[in-house]
Each structure stands twice: as C-alpha cells, then as structure tokens.
Amino acid sequence: MREALFIKKNKDRWLRIQQTPSADPDEMASDFTQLVNDLAYAKTFYPAGKVTQYINSQASKVFLDIYRNKKEESNRIVHYWKYDLPLTIRKHHRVALFSFAIFLIFFSIGFFTSMQDEEIVRSILGDSYVDMTQENIARGNPFGVYEGGTPFYNFMGLMIHNIKVDMLIFVSGIFAGAPSLYIEGNNAIMVGTFDYLFYQHGLGLDFWLVVFVHGTLEMTALILSASAGFILGKSYLFPGTIRRLDSLKQGAKDGVKIMIGLLPVSAMAAFFEAYVTRLYNDAAVITTLVVVLSLLFVIWYFVVYPIRLGRRSRHLINEEEI
Numbered sequence: 001m002r003e004a005l006f007i008k009k010n011k012d013r014w015l016r017i018q019q020t021p022s023a024d025p026d027e028m029a030s031d032f033t034q035l036v037n038d039l040a041y042a043k044t045f046y047p048a049g050k051v052t053q054y055i056n057s058q059a060s061k062v063f064l065d066i067y068r069n070k071k072e073e074s075n076r077i078v079h080y081w082k083y084d085l086p087l088t089i090r091k092h093h094r095v096a097l098f099s100f101a102i103f104l105i106f107f108s109i110g111f112f113t114s115m116q117d118e119e120i121v122r123s124i125l126g127d128s129y130v131d132m133t134q135e136n137i138a139r140g141n142p143f144g145v146y147e148g149g150t151p152f153y154n155f156m157g158l159m160i161h162n163i164k165v166d167m168l169i170f171v172s173g174i175f176a177g178a179p180s181l182y183i184e185g186n187n188a189i190m191v192g193t194f195d196y197l198f199y200q201h202g203l204g205l206d207f208w209l210v211v212f213v214h215g216t217l218e219m220t221a222l223i224l225s226a227s228a229g230f231i232l233g234k235s236y237l238f239p240g241t242i243r244r245l246d247s248l249k250q251g252a253k254d255g256v257k258i259m260i261g262l263l264p265v266s267a268m269a270a271f272f273e274a275y276v277t278r279l280y281n282d283a284a285v286i287t288t289l290v291v292v293l294s295l296l297f298v299i300w301y302f303v304v305y306p307i308r309l310g311r312r313s314r315h316l317i318n319e320e321e322i
Contacts, residue, residue: 209284
C-alpha cells in the first residue's frame with residue numbers, strides 16, 4: 001500500500017484520537033492497540049516517513065494516558081506526585097529550561113548593572129531597606145532582617161504572598177506569556193541586585209548560604225510558575241495541528257497541574273524563611289544542610305526523575321510494540 005493511501009485510509013481515526021481522546025479505559029486500550037499495529041506497519045514499509053514519527057507520537061500519548069489511569073485502586077494523590085506531575089514537567093522541560101535561562105539573564109542584569117551604578121540598588125530595593133541592611137552589616141549581623149517578627153505570622157504572610165505571586169505569573173501567561181516574562185524578569189533583577197548588595201561587602205558566599213535556605217525553593221517555584229505561564233500562552237499562540245481552543249485547554253490543564261505541585265514548594269519556602277533562615281548565626285550547619293538538601297531535591301524531582309520516568313515510559317511502549 002502506498003504511503004499516501006495508508007494515510008488517507010487512517011487519517012480520520014488518527015485525528016479523532018489526537019483531538020478528542022477517549023476517557024474510557026477500554027476505548028483507550030483499543031485505540032492504543034490500533035496505533036501500535038499502524039506503527040508496526042509504518043515502520044516496516046515507511047521507516048523514514050513522517051507518518052511513522054506521527055503515529056509513534058500519538059501512541060506514546062495514548063500509552064501515557066493509560067499509564068496514568070491504570071490502578072484506580074491506588075492512592076490518586078500519590079499517583080499525582082509519582083507520575084502525573086513529573087511526566088507533565090518532562091513534557092515541558094524545554095519551556096522550563098527557557099524560563100530558567102530568562103531568570104539567569106535578568107539576575108545577571110540586576111547584578112552587573114548594580115555594579116556599574118550603586119544607585120540602582122537603592123532605586124530597586126528602596127532607600128530604607130538598603131540603609132537597614134547596611135546597618136546590620138556594620139553591626140556584624142548582615143542578615144538580621146530575617147530574625148525579626150513572630151515566626152508563625154511571618155510564615156503565614158510569606159506563604160500567602162509567594163502563592164499569590166506564583167498564581168499571578170501563571171494566569172497572566174494567557175496574554176501571550178508576556179506578563180509572565182515581565183514578572184519573572186523583574187523578580188530576577190531584584191534578586192541579582194540583592195545579591196550585589198552583599199557581594200560589595202564581601203558577603204557573596206554568605207548570601208547564597210543564607211538567603212537560599214528559603215530561596216532555593218522560592219526561586220524554583222517562581223521559575224516553574226513562569227514556565228506554566230509560558231505553556232499557557234504558547235498553547236494559544238502555537239496550537240500545532242489541533243484546534244486553538246483544544247490546545248488552550250491542554251495548555252491550561254498542564255499549567256494547573258504544575259501550579260498545584262508548586263503549592264507545597266512555595267509553602268515550604270515560606271516555612272524555611274520564617275523558621276530556619278534566622279538560625280544562620282546559631283546553627284549554620286543546619287541552614288547549610290537545608291540549602292544542600294533543597295538543591296538536591298529540586299535537581300532530582302524536577303530534572304532527573306522526570307527524564308528517567310519519560311525514558312521508562314518510552315521503553316514500555318517499545319516493549320508493547322514487540
């Protein structure tokens with residue numbers, strides 16, 4: 001059978017599976033079986049054809065849907081953290097990498113422009129905050145700002161603030177992702193400027209070991225919230241082969257999945273800032289350990305584990321083909 005005839009014969013079914021995937025487990029299994037058969041045929045007769053790549057992509061998506069929906073008796077919350085969120089993160093790793101690059105660029109802008117003109121520090125952070133920090137540095141307690149207030153009230157206020165900012169970054173992504181980029185860039189510039197404020201007093205390393213007790217998780221949530229906003233904007237601007245509305249729905253669904261996963265991350269960042277960061281003078285070993293463990297968690301759960309899970313799913317698909 002010629003490739004054009006093969007495509008014509010099956011095109012409607014493929015588009016139906018792609019655009020309106022079934023939620024019924026039996027129908028999903030049937031669709032997957034048919035796609036695997038089509039893929040085997042295409043690999044045999046059109047190994048280098050684009051249709052082979054297309055069918056493989058659709059079979060992968062259906063398989064992952066089945067994979068997510070099997071074992072209904074298991075704890076759905078555990079299933080979300082173990083499979084749904086990591087696979088969604090993996091699906092959009094390139095967007096997350098783009099968001100991370102944006103953060104680094106604007107962080108560098110904040111740091112190096114402050115180095116050229118120290119008045120920028122005051123214009124961004126405010127005179128009162130800069131004066132207070134410099135007084136703390138002169139007294140030998142550079143990060144004293146984190147020791148003030150009641151920990152519980154600080155925790156509640158910081159958690160609400162962090163979640164509000166993260167949600168704003170995500171929701172505003174509907175406007176082509178531009179507001180998400182602006183908010184992320186603005187926050188990154190502030191962090192870069194804040195870093196320079198300590199760096200110029202020889203406290204560059206201390207900044208990373210103290211501020212990133214909570215900053216590791218807080219910045220991770222910021223970067224991934226911006227990623228969710230970019231996903232939302234991209235789904236509408238670049239729908240691909242499906243209807244724009246369907247693409248937007250899928251982008252919103254993926255974005256919400258990511259944002260739900262970031263809620264405890266933002267809450268934990270607020271907890272660390274309220275209760276742990278203030279210990280940097282009395283328990284430096286503990287605060288340093290928190291920084292290291294937070295960094296390892298972020299790298300493992302948001303980078304390494306999703307990649308390994310994605311490879312595992314592709315391996316299982318190949319086994320099904322055999």
